[in-house]
Amino acid sequence: MKIHIHKQSTIPFYLQISNQIAQRIHSGLLLENEQLPSLRILADELSISVLTIRKAYKWLEKNGLVWVKPGKGVFVLKKTNRLQEKKDHSNWQQTLGINVVRSQYLMNKESVTYNFSKAVVYPRLLPNKFLAEETQKLLKEDASILTTYGSVQGDEELRIEISKHLLEFQKIRSNHENIIITSGVQQGIDLVAQAVLKPGDSVIVESPCYGGALDIFINKDIHIIPIEMDDEGIRSDLIEEVFHRFKPKLLYVNPSFQNPTGISMSSDRRKELVELAERYNFFILEDDSFGDIYFEQSIRQHPIKYYDRDHHVIYIKGFSKTLAPGVRIAAMLANGPIFDWLFAVKASMDVGSPLLTQKAILPFLRTDRMRNHVEKLRIALQLRRDTSVDILSNETNRLQFQIPNGGFNLWLSINEPAIDIFDLLKKANEKDISFLPGVACYNNKTNEPSFRISYSLVSEDELSIGLVELCKIINQF
The missing domain is CATH 3.40.640.10 (Type I PLP-dependent aspartate aminotransferase-like (Major domain))
Structure with missing residues (x-):
């Protein structure tokens, strides 16, 4: 199994390992009842402690992805789509078998002032x-x-x-x-x-x-x-x-x-x-x-x-x-x-x-006109990216992210895996702030407390005010 450990990351090693194994299970690269490497073999391959591998396997077991056969090893459980909601058959519409399973747009339906959930350009920057x-x-x-x-x-x-x-x-x-x-x-x-x-x-x-x-x-x-x-x-x-x-x-x-x-x-x-x-x-x-x-x-x-x-x-x-x-x-x-x-x-x-x-x-x-417009748009969005990076770096020490060299978005991870990202979104919504939970960007459940903010949609003032407030929420969470 090809597992990469990013030693500079603040995400604990056991979570990096469990996430990569979980992805392989969800995608079918690891099949039902397939045996995972032993604790010792995987620890030697990755040059980390057996206790770390044990912790990763425990997480997988707790989340219903593997089962442990004493004296034999760790095996993959049957793959399921963990994002699919259970149907309420008391609702007659559900009984018709509607096949829309999910939509990322259902996560932020309400209008907010500080909207960081949509990768759309601020209207005044457009022609x-x-x-x-x-x-x-x-x-x-x-x-x-x-x-x-x-x-x-x-x-x-x-x-x-x-x-x-x-x-x-x-x-x-x-x-x-x-x-x-x-x-x-x-x-x-x-x-x-x-x-x-x-x-x-x-x-x-x-x-x-x-x-x-x-x-x-x-x-x-x-x-x-x-x-x-x-x-x-x-x-x-x-x-x-x-x-x-x-x-x-x-x-x-x-x-x-x-x-x-x-x-x-x-x-x-x-x-x-x-x-x-x-x-x-x-x-x-x-x-x-x-x-x-x-x-x-x-x-x-x-x-x-x-x-x-x-x-x-x-x-x-x-x-x-x-x-x-x-x-x-x-x-x-x-x-x-x-x-x-x-x-x-x-x-x-x-x-x-x-x-x-x-x-x-x-x-x-x-x-x-197209060339001139896009050149101006790049400058405006780069300024917004720089403002976002400065605020997120200075107002909290609980976030990890890489600085993109283009585009509309920042991908953020919180340094504490126990945080529920939807609880955080609820607190943010109460302050008129939205962001996109990372689970929207995976086809199966993930334990990573990650989310995306788009610095493109709001004004410069709203960007600063909203991100400072978001950092306060994260610090107090």
Whole structure:
């Protein structure tokens, strides 16, 4: 078993070990009744004490993941989906077998002043006035645009401009005929899941992972295989291990300033993933929602799609987050037979994304406005990141985090594993503060007291006030 101990982490060794074993149990890498290494063998492999391994195994036993046979060893119990709520059959709706198991968005439904739960840009940082003027101009010139269906594939003019944009900014050569316009990245992920996967199929995801993608896979009854990350992104060495037991059809990754951790995958790791996809014949679904938001010290990486020579990578580029969330525009680039499958699913889903919003962003892509806007947005978000880091570092000593070089998010861990993150969220909500509990980013229960804050949605004043108050809550908790 390949277990990594991060000796600089404040998370106790036994919890690091138990979390990694738990992930393997939930993903199916460790099968029912499979025996775990003995205390002595695992302690020798990791160069730590037998007592630490015993404590890790005790935690696994307490949480119903393993059972101990005296004199024989420790064995894996039957895998269960620990996030799925028990159905209340006294409720007639539950008896209909509704198959929506979970949604990360149910965790923060109420409106709060200090909203750190959503990875969305503060509205005043976006080109609202320009987009409003362009929309009005479009309607004045041709009101019939409201009564016209857009094409299933998306407006051709927009696809041509996006193809040019991908070449200039992502260095990806593409033909506009291989691009499908979707209503945001979320719809793109859903399209791929419907086109490629059927219930029971396996998909590999990063762990932790973007909760919206997990919601899609879980609710479609897809077998999710979470693979942990290191400083270079998802661990490619564990992907090969997966293929000894499963044949995943898809790997979903968010490689640039990953949501939720902020980790940016190294170029070597990106190349390795393409090599693995070619060797084992699976698709890589690359979610590029944050790649444009890199800060000054960041080395900008080519997308995984840049290295794709045999059509294994389906690339989704989001424009909603950096331009206008209300527009809901993303572009999906796919080559080979998969394109026709995606086109067919898109046609059955909505017959095409709204034409008005597609036309509205054309002037942005055709001029330097997009470049200038994104440059200003990077500066503004870097200032917010720096403010967040300063406050969280100075106002409490109970948090651990890495400083991201781009994106919208900070991934935080509390140094005390006994803390219940939902109790903390309840206390925060009482002070008009929200954040995203880390459990939303795992497909199974985790004992890590982790959570994500997004520094992008609130004003600078609200950011400072809200984070100082959150630190007070954490200190008093």
